[in-house]
Amino acid sequence: MNNIPVGILGASGYAGRELCALVAAHPQLTLAFATADRRRGETVRVPAPLGVAGRPTDVTFVATDDAPLGDAALVFSALPHGASAEWSRRAHEAGAKVVDLSSDLRPGHLTSELLATLGARRSALALTSAGVSAERRAPTDEESSIPYGLTELNREAVRAAEVVANPGCYPTAILVALAPLARAGLLATGATVVADAASGVTGAGNSPREDLLFGEVTGSFRAYGAGNVHRHLPEMRATLGALGADVDLIFTPHLLPVARGILATCTVPVTAAPADALAVWRDAYAGEPFVEVVDALPSLADVQHRNVVRLTVLPVKGVRTPTLQVFAAIDNLMKGAAGQAVQNANLMLGLDETAGLPR
Ligand SMILES: NC(=O)C1=CN([C@@H]2O[C@H](COP(=O)(O)OP(=O)(O)OC[C@H]3O[C@@H](n4cnc5c(N)ncnc54)[C@H](OP(=O)(O)O)[C@@H]3O)[C@@H](O)[C@H]2O)C=CC1
Numbered sequence: 001m002n003n004i005p006v007g008i009l010g011a012s013g014y015a016g017r018e019l020c021a022l023v024a025a026h027p028q029l030t031l032a033f034a035t036a037d038r039r040r041g042e043t044v045r046v047p048a049p050l051g052v053a054g055r056p057t058d059v060t061f062v063a064t065d066d067a068p069l070g071d072a073a074l075v076f077s078a079l080p081h082g083a084s085a086e087w088s089r090r091a092h093e094a095g096a097k098v099v100d101l102s103s104d105l106r107p108g109h110l111t112s113e114l115l116a117t118l119g120a121r122r123s124a125l126a127l128t129s130a131g132v133s134a135e136r137r138a139p140t141d142e143e144s145s146i147p148y149g150l151t152e153l154n155r156e157a158v159r160a161a162e163v164v165a166n167p168g169c170y171p172t173a174i175l176v177a178l179a180p181l182a183r184a185g186l187l188a189t190g191a192t193v194v195a196d197a198a199s200g201v202t203g204a205g206n207s208p209r210e211d212l213l214f215g216e217v218t219g220s221f222r223a224y225g226a227g228n229v230h231r232h233l234p235e236m237r238a239t240l241g242a243l244g245a246d247v248d249l250i251f252t253p254h255l256l257p258v259a260r261g262i263l264a265t266c267t268v269p270v271t272a273a274p275a276d277a278l279a280v281w282r283d284a285y286a287g288e289p290f291v292e293v294v295d296a297l298p299s300l301a302d303v304q305h306r307n308v309v310r311l312t313v314l315p316v317k318g319v320r321t322p323t324l325q326v327f328a329a330i331d332n333l334m335k336g337a338a339g340q341a342v343q344n345a346n347l348m349l350g351l352d353e354t355a356g357l358p359r
């Protein structure tokens with residue numbers, strides 16, 4: 001299958017631009033439309049993604065209202081949360097499969113308020129009445145047919161799906177780091193897992209914000225969303241719960257003065273320290289094309305412009321409770337957003353999962 005038409009909503013944003021580059025260089029996809037409202041009518045030159053053969057391509061933005069949704073076999077929505085779910089519904093009703101990059105459709109984010117707003121979306125996205133009455137919590141599999149698109153954890157559901165909720169960038173790094181422990185039953189009930197993570201500023205999108213000005217960010221480093229209140233906690237809690245872990249998660253994001261990349265350090269008390277801790281991750285991700293389990297501590301330079309999670313694990317010395325530290329690095333725009341969205345789209349369209357993706 002070649003020349004499969006795909007559309008991109010929010011194509012002028014950071015994630016949308018990355019999607020334009022990946023789609024333009026993809027061997028089997030072709031761009032049906034790319035939307036931007038403030039920059040409607042503008043033509044931009046999109047370079048080929050690093051690590052993927054291809055030439056620069058010109059992309060002309062159309063207004064979101066003018067997007068020919070029905071022309072696309074699959075639509076990526078890289079719109080801000082709040083706006084995205086409604087456009088995902090429209091794209092799906094127009095006949096397209098959908099990968100929604102926002103938090104709107106992720107587990108733990110579907111609220112009764114959002115579901116009420118979406119109204120007709122219920123049947124289109126196969127949510128049952130149980131989902132509509134749900135308060136802020138993860139819908140069960142019976143309530144929602146929208147898989148959480150953390151591909152390595154949910155591959156078969158993604159392959160069969162019409163609509164996929166692409167994960168947040170921090171959860172991609174942290175959940176890939178923690179999932180093998182949850183699956184191996186090594187997380188004690190009630191244990192406290194601490195995840196500290198730092199992200200480059202493209203994680204915040206490209207809408208103007210005073211706290212993201214060069215002068216505010218450069219040469220500095222700070223936490224934000226502190227007090228365990230960040231928007232990504234619900235999807236991480238829901239996913240850990242679905243993997244059988246009953247733990248407390250404390251997550252603190254930090255803003256790093258680089259353009260792209262996330263490094264997450266997860267400190268995890270375990271029921272018993274495995275003799276060869278790294279083997280747990282090597283076994284869990286054997287054969288995974290986009291997970292690199294390595295001996296050395298991963299850095300942002302290792303993963304920038306690549307659709308991978310690179311991780312390692314070390315036992316923590318000098319503490320009474322057996323404890324591991326898992327270090328995971330990703331590119332927030334690639335495995336954390338556009339790359340993983342294309343990985344999911346490849347599966348949904350019956351293509352090779354790795355097609356068009358920089359490793
Ligand atoms: N940046 C990242 O690392 C990650 C982002 N995401 C998610 O991906 C999505 C896109 O993120 P990002 O690219 O960073 O965001 P940006 O703010 O950089 O881009 C947002 C895009 O949406 C358009 N847009 C904004 N508001 C509306 C609206 N009300 N209706 C229609 N179009 C609108 C913007 O264009 P215009 O203003 O011209 O309309 C722009 O094209 C978000 O949901 C984000 O949460 C997920 C994981 C990681």
Ligand SMILES: CC(=O)N[C@@H](CCC(=O)OP(=O)(O)O)C(=O)O
Nearest residue numbers: 101102103168169170199203204
């Ligand atoms: C540095 C920065 O601000 N990062 C963003 C996360 C980006 C992301 O993953 O976004 P969504 O969950 O919105 O899709 C934040 O902390 O809100």
